[in-house]
Amino acid sequence: MADPKAKIIVVGPIKSGKTRLVNQIADFESEPNLESYVPTAGVRILEFDREVSHATKRGGSRAVTLAVELWDCSGDQQYEACWPAILAGVVGVILVFNPENPTHEREVAKWYSSFIAKLQLSQAQILVLAHHIDSDGFKPATAPKGLSAFKLADTSLDSENSAREAKAVVNDFLTRVGSAAVHQHETELDAL
Template sequence: MKDESKPPKKILVLGPCKSGKTAISNYLGEQVDIESLGEYRPTKGVRIVEFESHELDIRRQRIEVDVELWDCSGDLKYRDCWPAIRDGIEGVILVANPDENTGEDLKIWYDEFIASSNLDPENVLIVLNEMGEKRTNDTAISGFRHVFKMKYQRECYPHNYRQQSVQLAI
């Protein structure tokens, strides 16, 4: 049952440039555009993807809720906008390409958006998005495991959203 009186849940999608934040945002918002999958277009500032979630589990109860995914540019030149972007967040998805980035590349996003807002670690998801055809080795992935002092440690499962989106659309 959806509660119309509640504002949408604001979830930020953050990480370095060219890590696949927009592809993941489009995938989650069911806005897969097959024709633009192979081409890189950097996000300017922030882009908001709105959708209704039918499978959200909050405090062990399934609810329907409106979601705003804030697909944020990885370009640090937009840093002056970060306080406004950070305002009212309820969750963060940190995205990195393990072939190009390290755990340290996510630290700036963690410090600025998670640690400074006292966001519950249960509301943080780290996605290692493999962008190419090759599979990342376990050594590269394990480098992300202990970068942040988070209360809960989750397992890492590499995934290629761009490739899966094409398969789902066909």
């Protein structure tokens, strides 16, 4: 039996730190390049396996290897025509914005209403990250308009400790999304 798969998209405005976050989540890069900004062209897909705990039908739980596809999506609207393909098969969404940028809250709310809401995912399958590019003395962010129902976490990758905290938030999210992916996988297998 193949491992269950979880397609998770990471979306938000340009220059919100999505690529740095994705690299950390997937253990793709231990020392991020903070000197230069290189915009993502379209989408970049990172694949990795993650052990998640899944509740069984009999009330117990078991560890399951989840094959994660993490889609780092460009925040540039010139790639909007790609969205139907990007949204196909999504089981989780990470919405990222920089709370220090005054336009980002409005933009991330637009991303949600224009694209993500159509997926009809549960609250547990959507994570909103207020990603602070500069963590020195930041104040906790508030949820953008229309997104207060979803879990909001403040993150930064400026220090080893803050990177570890960001990864813990995302790992908790992966466990929740993993349960949905495993349930979907089991339903598909039962239908065979």
